[in-house]
Amino acid sequence: MQDMDWSDLQVFLAIAQTGGLGRAGAALRVDATTVGRRLRRLEARVGANLFEQTREGQVLTDAGEALLLRVERMSRAAAEIGEGTQGRPAKVSGTLRISVAEGFGSWVLARHLPDFARAHPGLTVDLVANSGFLSMSKREADIAVMLSRPKAGPIIAGKLSDYALGLYASQTYLAAAGTPQRGADLLAGHSLIGYIPDLLYAPELRYLDEIHPGPTPRLRSSSINAQHQLIAGGAGIGVLPCFIGNADPSLSPVLPDKRIFRAFWMVTHKDTHQLARVQAGKDWIVAMIDRCRGLLLPRS
Template identity: 60%
Template sequence: MPSIDWSDYQAFLAIARAGQLAGAARVLGVDPTTVGRRLRRLEASLGTALFEQTRSGQELTEAGESLLSSVEAMASAAGRITEHADGNDGLYGTLRISTSEGFGCWFLARHLPRFQAAHPRLAIDLVASSGFLSPTRREADVAIMLSRPRTGPLVAHKLSDYSLRLYGTRDYLQAHGTPARPADLLEGHGLVGYIPDLIYAPELRYLDEIQPGLKAAIRSPSITAQHGLIASGGGLGVLPCFMADADPRLVAVLPERRIVRSFWFVTHQDIRKLPRVTAFRQWLDETAACMEGILKP
């Protein structure tokens, strides 16, 4: 069997992480044709297909999944050797974090620069959106999820609980009245919430926990858009306290009706001991503990 160039393994790893030849090429600083040629050379040397072409990009085959953990370990070892030679103990490479829009934009975005400043050689991809990238498919190194995964080769631990309440503006309450009990919300009040068939996690179905039968009149899959709608007087709506309590335009309505959810730190079992993952987990655990009064007032 012909010898295999390390650059072929690097191409394989970049494709596995990016999910596309073009994305891998950008990471490696070469053109997609070169990445494709290296992949074909590696597959020919190993005698097996490592990816399947899908509509969304490249997905690992069973053989590719088996190879990935070994190549991750090789890349980690190579990085440690380089760091030792350079006399630099800092983290390196890329850490991709997938999280909900609210936690990513309103919590992580405010604290993450401190972590990156402590590790300047580490590039951080913060993917904060309505939905999660999959650690199982290696779309992200870490996912901050709303529930603990029950299947897949994943490890998870609870990061923190967080609180949500119903909020509105003072002007809205002056115009429509302040509800004294949850049943008052059924008449005379406009509600802001999620589009039912676009809710990406069952933990986001919480209007019925305020009062059974509540339905939103203005709806969006984006918690940032919902926040804007509520803060502009468009209605009452449920928001995470760490978002709403920082906005002087908003006041809690029926504050005794507190909803509690949880954030879970999730990663693939094969990379849970990578230095960049363990360092980020420790930092995030410490940050969440310091901010417990904001996350769960």
């Protein structure tokens, strides 16, 4: 980088953090034309396009992500020298996209996200919490919390925590239909709630047979939140993560000795896992998981 103008690299960093030439210019107090000119000069020296223009603004290319990692390191080092901040947490900005399972994202991550947002006011966080995961190999997300470790791809994965699941039903349903005392009782006239078999986005979601062989859900949904609403509404018995079932006072555990265990894995891309925003997100998720261990693995 010795042939590059540091001011051009600062312009590049501002565009990466704000996502637009105009916003970068406003942050640097220069006009967008100057920002664009400096970006073109830098791209000529690098020999590659650093951004792609999309409807949402400027999005980093692979070459841009690689350069951003180096420029962020330089920026942090300059800040430490100039301000004596060595050892303090670095300020992060830009957009951090986190892909998570719907239940974990809605019932655990989202409840703690405000603390992370307050700690990093310059960061925009996209929490993608739905039935399925974005592709880490294609870099559709910066961080993913998945139900299994990916078997291939340019990724880095580590186990976050085990978590427990169990059968739950509303007190209204149990008063009307009776409380099962053993797994075989689920086959005797009880209404079961579960996933749609051919729409499962992860094999780890196949768990009713672990309670007792043979039960077939009559009410099915691809959404764990919809299943929770069906169970809470008195429609039947279903499996929920304990961090959902135990959080709803209208629900009662059914066959509490029949617990199921799964695991959460945190996954990042090898090319971007060291970016400041990704490091900050990883550190927060690990710390949050430690605080929530009792919710994920409650005592029997």
